[in-house]
Amino acid sequence: MSANTPVIELRNVDKSFGPIDVLHEISLKVRAGEVLCLLGDNGAGKSTLIKTLAGVHAPTRGEILVDGQPITFDGPRDAQDRGIATVHQFGGTYPLMSIGRNFFLGMEPTKGFGPFKVFDRAKANRIAVEEVQKMGITRITDGDRLVGGLSGGERQSLAIARAVYFGARVLILDEPTAALGVKQAAHVLRIVNEAKKRGLAVIFITHQVMHAMTVGDHFAVLIRGAIAADFRKGEKTREEITDLMAGGETMADLEASIEGYMETHEGHPPKVNTAD
Amino acid sequence: MATQTSSGSGGFSIGDLIRRPETGSLIGFIVVYVFFASLGGAVFLGAPGWSSWLNIAAEVGIIALPVGLLMISGEFDLSVGSVVPASSMTAALLCGHYGLPSIFGIAGGLTVGLAVGFVNGLIVTRTTIPSLIATIGTMFAVMGLTLGMAVLIKGSTSVSYVPDATTKALLGTFINGMFNVSIFWWIGFVAVYFFFLHFSPLGSWVFALGGDKESARNAGIPTNKLTISLFMASGFGAAFVGVAQVMTYQSAQVAGGQSFIFNSIMCVVIGGVLLTGGAGSVIGIVLGTMTFAVVNQGIFFAALDPNIGSIIIGALLLAAVLSNDSFRALAMNYASKKK
Ligand SMILES: Nc1ncnc2c1ncn2[C@@H]1O[C@H](COP(=O)(O)OP(=O)(O)O)[C@@H](O)[C@H]1O
Ligand SMILES: [Mg+2]
16 A cells, blocks of 8 residues: 555445435545545535445445455444544534543443453543543543533544544544534644644544635535535635635535536536546 | 442542432432331331332332333333233243243243343334334233233133242242342342443443434444343343242232333432433432332331322422432533532
8 A cells, every 4th residue: 555545535435315315426535644624515415425434324336445445334333443433423422421431432441351341430531531631621630520511622522532542544523613612613623633643534524614724635515415626725715615615606506507417417416626 | 420439539529429320319218218217117117117118129120220221221111011910921821830840930931021122122223113102012912912822821811820949939938028039139130230330331332322322323332232132121120020920929910010110110210310311320220219119118107198109209200300400410510610
């Protein structure tokens, strides 16, 4: 595997739920140490796309490649084991559960043996607090605290810290800044940059163009489940991206043209030049 | 979330106490016990009083434990009400009617419970039918089957069976003529469930399942398997009580057992389990069960009108739900104030 092989790649991936086609011929590549920003309106299919990457949904058609090898995920756990860690848009943390238990949910450290393996609470709490502190949340010092007492930004940092800790090579964040205030959002963006510096491939989903511009190396705009634009940092101005993302004339035009194209081309979306 | 066994220095702290989900239930139990002790007098405080409420607590408690775990995981099980008579009828038919050794009756009865639980679990995980409705369905189905089988095989709605001495001693005897042996079984079950929920690594999964099923699945937890197992545990608990009833009273009736439906849920809710799932504790369920049993029996010792008992239980239920919400809010905010 060359240094240039994408860590994860989608080739012509379609996803349908019964008769509902949500994703159309999605092709994307993400390399180590690179942040891909996935942009798009509500309902465009962003969450569906990342759930496909996270092993929650199997693609209806098309291929997923990890390190250049085609693979089929055998559920979310399988994707996790291959180093793809996802922080889903809603939930992921449990308000009435302690920080330590939340951090290790599904991967509980144990001590003892046989049927008497017990959850190693001390170890879980210690590691959870350490990792969250590394993310700059120094206010958290007690792993027994309930997650419900944390702020939105702290919860998001906890979820990201968890993903990074479990040896993620690909970090997928679904709208991590959506519900956050300015300061907290800035903090999450710093964490994204930090993850990138550590050599992770990051897929970052957002609505806010400023957030995308701050951390993105590579951008893909999703409209009605198809990739409408795919470009690298510096190739488009902030205004152009804003237009693409936030609607306005350009967005409406694009939508109309994609719909029109698909109608006349047996449902295929127009070809987009892929930025590499 | 409730495994504060080695909390720091081990010293007492108000914070640790408030953070425990069972604090409200403990206060409730103490208030209720003191109330009936003051009315019931020496008899209630002595062995007759303790044995009478412990016997009730053990029976409903063996069912309330798994029903409580199911509720923590976000599901209800109403079918326990017909699993109790179905399993005792199965045991009585196998041993009393067909004359098999008691071990076959015990195994048969328990298998009925596991099977009903398995079916409940399948329905709930494979369809979108909520467990409340699904288990009402299986409750009626099992009730009908029990009646049908009893009439078909025995031509009667009650079947008797006199167990051998060992079986009787293990499952149906009264120690000192007062304390039902099932009290010890209950203690055993409490130990097992306590370990499972608060110490084993799987405990967090139950809370996660009730807190947010989709996220739990995304975290790689086998949610369907876990749900089915929990339903099987509650079927097993109900069946255990049914089998023990045959060994104790030497007969099985097709009806009876309906009271376990509401009683088990009440014990669980008084014990601080969140109705919508995601929170609760085994100690809380045990305290809720004891509170329920003390009211249930204390009424007689205090020579009060039984209707007053119902009113007290109703009030306790409401108070429990309200106070548990407050305790949860306290628990969440406590540490953030500490800084
Ligand atoms: N499990 C599902 N079954 C049917 N339709 C779905 C499912 N998940 C998502 N969809 C549909 O797919 C579309 C895209 O949803 P989503 O991926 O959540 O969009 P986004 O995250 O971009 O807001 C929506 O129209 C949604 O209704
Ligand atoms: Mg979404």
